[in-house]
Amino acid sequence: MIEYPEIDRYASLDSPMHRFDPRAKIIAFLFLIFSIVIIPELKIVIIGLFFAIFLLILSRIPLSFVLGHLKWVALFVLSLYVMLAFTFPGKEIAKFYFLSITAEGLYTGSLITLRAFSAVILIFPMIGTMRFDTMIKALDKLKVPNILVQMLMFTYRYIFVFMDEFQRIGTAMRSRGFKLRTTLYALRTIGKAMGMLFVRSYERAERVYRAMHSRGYTGNPKTLVEFEIRRRDYILAVSIIGFAVSLHIISFFLP
Amino acid sequence: MKREAITVRNLCYAYPDGTIALEDVNMAVYEGERVAIVGPNGAGKTTFLLHLNGILRGCDGQVEVFGKSVGEVKKEEIIKDVGIVFQDPDDQLFMPTIFDDLAFGPINLGLKEEEVRERVKKALLTLGLSSYENRCPHHLSYGEKKKASLAAVMSMEPRILVLDEPTANLDPRSRAELIGIIKELNEREGITIIIATHDVNAIPELVDRVYVLNKRVIAEGTSHKIFSDVEVLRENNLEVPEVFKLFEVLRCFGYNCEELPLSIDEAVEHLTRTVEINGGHLHLHIHEHTHEAVRKLKSKYEHHLSNLRMKEEGAQTNGTKRSG
Ligand SMILES: Nc1ncnc2c1ncn2[C@@H]1O[C@H](COP(=O)(O)OP(=O)(O)O)[C@@H](O)[C@H]1O
Ligand SMILES: [Mg+2]
Numbered sequence: 001m002i003e004y005p006e007i008d009r010y011a012s013l014d015s016p017m018h019r020f021d022p023r024a025k026i027i028a029f030l031f032l033i034f035s036i037v038i039i040p041e042l043k044i045v046i047i048g049l050f051f052a053i054f055l056l057i058l059s060r061i062p063l064s065f066v067l068g069h070l071k072w073v074a075l076f077v078l079s080l081y082v083m084l085a086f087t088f089p090g091k092e093i094a095k096f097y098f099l100s101i102t103a104e105g106l107y108t109g110s111l112i113t114l115r116a117f118s119a120v121i122l123i124f125p126m127i128g129t130m131r132f133d134t135m136i137k138a139l140d141k142l143k144v145p146n147i148l149v150q151m152l153m154f155t156y157r158y159i160f161v162f163m164d165e166f167q168r169i170g171t172a173m174r175s176r177g178f179k180l181r182t183t184l185y186a187l188r189t190i191g192k193a194m195g196m197l198f199v200r201s202y203e204r205a206e207r208v209y210r211a212m213h214s215r216g217y218t219g220n221p222k223t224l225v226e227f228e229i230r231r232r233d234y235i236l237a238v239s240i241i242g243f244a245v246s247l248h249i250i251s252f253f254l255p
Numbered sequence: 256m257k258r259e260a261i262t263v264r265n266l267c268y269a270y271p272d273g274t275i276a277l278e279d280v281n282m283a284v285y286e287g288e289r290v291a292i293v294g295p296n297g298a299g300k301t302t303f304l305l306h307l308n309g310i311l312r313g314c315d316g317q318v319e320v321f322g323k324s325v326g327e328v329k330k331e332e333i334i335k336d337v338g339i340v341f342q343d344p345d346d347q348l349f350m351p352t353i354f355d356d357l358a359f360g361p362i363n364l365g366l367k368e369e370e371v372r373e374r375v376k377k378a379l380l381t382l383g384l385s386s387y388e389n390r391c392p393h394h395l396s397y398g399e400k401k402k403a404s405l406a407a408v409m410s411m412e413p414r415i416l417v418l419d420e421p422t423a424n425l426d427p428r429s430r431a432e433l434i435g436i437i438k439e440l441n442e443r444e445g446i447t448i449i450i451a452t453h454d455v456n457a458i459p460e461l462v463d464r465v466y467v468l469n470k471r472v473i474a475e476g477t478s479h480k481i482f483s484d485v486e487v488l489r490e491n492n493l494e495v496p497e498v499f500k501l502f503e504v505l506r507c508f509g510y511n512c513e514e515l516p517l518s519i520d521e522a523v524e525h526l527t528r529t530v531e532i533n534g535g536h537l538h539l540h541i542h543e544h545t546h547e548a549v550r551k552l553k554s555k556y557e558h559h560l561s562n563l564r565m566k567e568e569g570a571q572t573n574g575t576k577r578s579g
Contacts, residue, residue, distance in 0.1 A: 215360040
């Protein structure tokens with residue numbers, strides 16, 4: 001089996017985050033994420049990080065699931081951290097041969113790293129607590145441009161179909177003795193297989209379009225949803241946004 | 256005479272790359288009828304079906320739906336009447352959930368929200384999918400997807416239902432179920448049915464009339480007429496139902512019948528009648544021509560193989576000629 005990209009695997013759990021109205025949730029979380037990533041103070045970012053972790057725990061999404069995804073982010077962000085530590089100009093605190101670590105570099109590196117982690121952690125209680133299609137509908141209700149909504153919708157629907165298709169091509173190749181190596185031959189074969197996938201995707205797109213056309217597609221498909229925003233949702237959204245704002249107020253008054 | 260649901264006159268079509276897919280196709284399907292379009296792979300069946308609601312527009316040919324000429328009236332007019340169920344359910348189900356997919360058509364028809372929900376519910380019920388409303392298509396089995404794609408078209412309540420290879424790749428149970436549903440839609444709601452198919456065993460019980468299509472209409476008639484026409488079958492690489500073959504074998508053993516049964520139901524009826532006429536018995540025997548007749552029969556139905564064999568032999572003789 002291949003692993004599908006299933007960010008919404010735990011959408012059917014029950015938690016305050018799951019019960020949060022999708023539209024209010026998206027707005028509140030996006031506001032929080034953007035406020036955290038522009039905080040200039042390390043101390044405040046740490047508070048933000050703890051708040052992100054708090055919301056994550058509140059959502060009851062298994063930590064192992066989150067860590068599995070965080071792994072890749074960590075790899076990327078930490079390499080950035082190391083680079084910044086060595087290259088940022090400032091007061092030198094250690095030296096390896098001709099490379100030197102600066103205090104400013106460490107500070108900036110930590111700031112960026114923690115901001116990134118907070119943002120990524122917040123993605124989980126935001127998106128992971130509703131089904132992906134619910135999120136798309138919520139975006140639609142929030143008046144996100146229709147073309148973007150459609151792109152998300154079709155990506156979500158067809159990514160699985162394409163992954164299956166790619167796997168079928170892979171299986172067919174392997175069952176005829178193909179081994180993935182770094183020889184020119186192997187690379188060329190992979191290239192051809194990718195080309196094949198493109199052709200098939202193109203043909204599928206044509207067939208899907210025909211099916212849409214047959215059912216009266218006019219350019220902006222509408223969906224029916226029953227979202228109901230309650231007082232609880234307002235309170236939760238306002239608290240989260242309030243917290244985000246107060247982070248900035250604190251950092252403003254900090255010496 | 257019932258009125259014509261679909262009329263096709265002098266239709267031809269060539270793909271942009273020059274492939275000629277249809278040539279001078281004429282067809283008339285009457286309201287409430289069930290019609291099959293059969294033909295080998297690449298015969299143009301799918302291409303033909305795409306003309307029925309105006310997705311493809313052939314050269315000066317004409318397609319009329321209940322007297323309205325496709326291309327002259329508004330697109331929605333035609334789409335409302337003609338529902339096409341495509342072969343691959345992954346093409347047909349393009350929305351995130353089954354509910355959204357079923358609602359897609361009715362919303363586009365401009366129906367009110369309540370009516371859309373009503374139609375979705377009805378279509379789900381008709382196909383026994385009520386508990387699937389919120390499922391995503393990629394979590395369904397192939398058979399379920401196939402039923403869902405039919406439901407997605409049924410929610411538009413078309414008067415003409417067009418199906419491209421509806422029974423292909425289905426397991427026996429899903430296949431029987433789908434055939435049952437199609438028949439019921441026709442019998443209960445009077446929906447006109449047009450099916451492109453390879454599945455010869457399904458044809459006799461599923462349709463009233465058959466068109467053999469291979470770029471042009473090669474033959475037209477009842478299942479009995481088509482399956483008795485050995486020439487047409489051979490030239491278009493078509494099979495006959497297994498039941499039909501079996502009764503041809505029985506005929507070699509002295510079973511007496513004029514019109515051979517094509518389906519199990521017909522066979523039961525036929526046997527009952529024959530046994531009753533013969534005073535409670537069925538009389539079979541081996542006479543001097545039996546073996547000869549069976550051999551002839553077998554070679555008749557091995558035309559796919561014998562064609563191949565002839566080609567191979569041809570290739571071999573060519574080879575020897577060249578080497579010699
Ligand atoms: N998009 C296309 N472009 C060019 N040729 C096509 C295209 N689709 C089908 N054809 C060709 O048109 C002919 C009829 O195809 P099709 O209608 O799919 O046949 P069937 O459904 O009976 O198998 C075939 O020769 C096929 O190769
Ligand atoms: Mg076809």
